[in-house]
Amino acid sequence: MIPLQVGDIVRLRKPHPCGSIDWKVMRTGMDFRIQCLGCQHQAWIPRIKLERNLKEILPRVDEN
Template structure:
């Protein structure tokens, strides 16, 4: 798995109901806190479920 840490931007396999599928990691531990970059809603997800749902970790060039 790529280097996942706090502040990373992820693309998940399934999008959020607001239409966005990019998420920022706010807290990364046993339970991870993610913020939707579309509507800014925050969700909690355990690390194992998060790793299964990741499609791509965006680099700094891909974010802009």
């Protein structure tokens, strides 16, 4: 199990239709809510599917 937390930025293998491949983790658990950093679209994705499609975890950006 990959340790992901709310606020982490993840890069997925396949791009979103808007062209972005970077997503922000909004909620964790059995399912994840992720938000596209290109168009702000939010989607629910099961943990196992997210971990399979994960390319890399990017350094966190502080929002302060």
